[in-house]
Amino acid sequence: MKHTDYRSQTVGQIVASDFGASAVFARLGIDFCCHGGVMFGEACRQKGLDPADVERELCAHNDRQGAGACPFAEWPTDLLVDYVLKIHHRNIRERGPQTAQLLGRVVEVHGGRHPELAEVARLFSQSLADLDSHLSKEEQVLFPYIYELHRAHTSGTAIAPFGCGTVEHPIAVMEMEHSGEGERFERIAALTADFAAPADACASYALAMQQLRQFRDALHEHIHLENNIIFPRAVALEQAVAMG
Structure with missing residues (x-):
């Protein structure tokens, strides 16, 4: 599966390219809409989360969901x-x-x-x-x-x-x-x-x-x-x- 470089993106950019990520961010309390311009690593740290743990959750969610999310960015x-x-x-x-x-x-x-x-x-x-x-x-x-x-x-x-x-x-x-x-x-x-x-x-x-x-x-x-x-x-x- 293609690796996604989450740490070089804002949380808004991540959700824009893969709306399935919104479910993970919502569960963790990471604001991807009103504060979508915050870089991924900083957004994780603001919630006291290890970016590596969140990356693993995003990858696991993508594996479960496959390509079912609506491709809004396209x-x-x-x-x-x-x-x-x-x-x-x-x-x-x-x-x-x-x-x-x-x-x-x-x-x-x-x-x-x-x-x-x-x-x-x-x-x-x-x-x-x-x-x-x-x-x-x-x-x-x-x-x-x-x-x-x-x-x-x-x-x-x-x-x-x-x-x-x-x-x-x-x-x-x-x-x-x-x-x-x-x-x-x-x-x-x-x-x-x-x-x-x-x-x-x-x-x-x-x-x-x-x-x-x-x-x-x-x-x-x-x-x-x-x-x-x-x-x-x-x-x-x-x-x-x-x-x-």
Whole structure:
């Protein structure tokens, strides 16, 4: 099997080339999305992990999974944006309110014995409000320009100057907002003991924790695809189109 030189890459680059690595990083608490620019060895040391041990886990995971992981890094940029819009944006807008509603019912029933649930519900509600604004900015400003860049580069044509000056400006805002969401879900995970249902939980409580975890995991993939693949490509495309 081909050896992967993990130590010369950032954790975001590792997951971009092999999304299967995300499962290993997530289990070990290594942030590959909001802090995907951290070098592999440093990310391991920040978590008190031996990089050699993590390398072995990555290799073992790859051996078990084979080539089944979705090859996002091989997809063209416009297809990646399509995927984010139709899978992740749609998921947030459809599943998010459903989870918030379920969480509200769980707070009503179990909030007395588990007062932390009220804070979880407040944080999640604020996340949905902030994400709605975030998604709108991507849909109305950033993604249309990335589509234009992709078409211009593919066809060898020119495009009008971007209204924001350069694509790096809205990308910086999106990455800052991604970091805020990452921190918010770290707080939710801490409040819920990593989305665990306590011994006295009913089926609705357990389901709410499961849905919160699934929402967080999908958000991590969403942020990873943008921060580590789409955004760097957009910067490179803009530079290539400007050079003609």
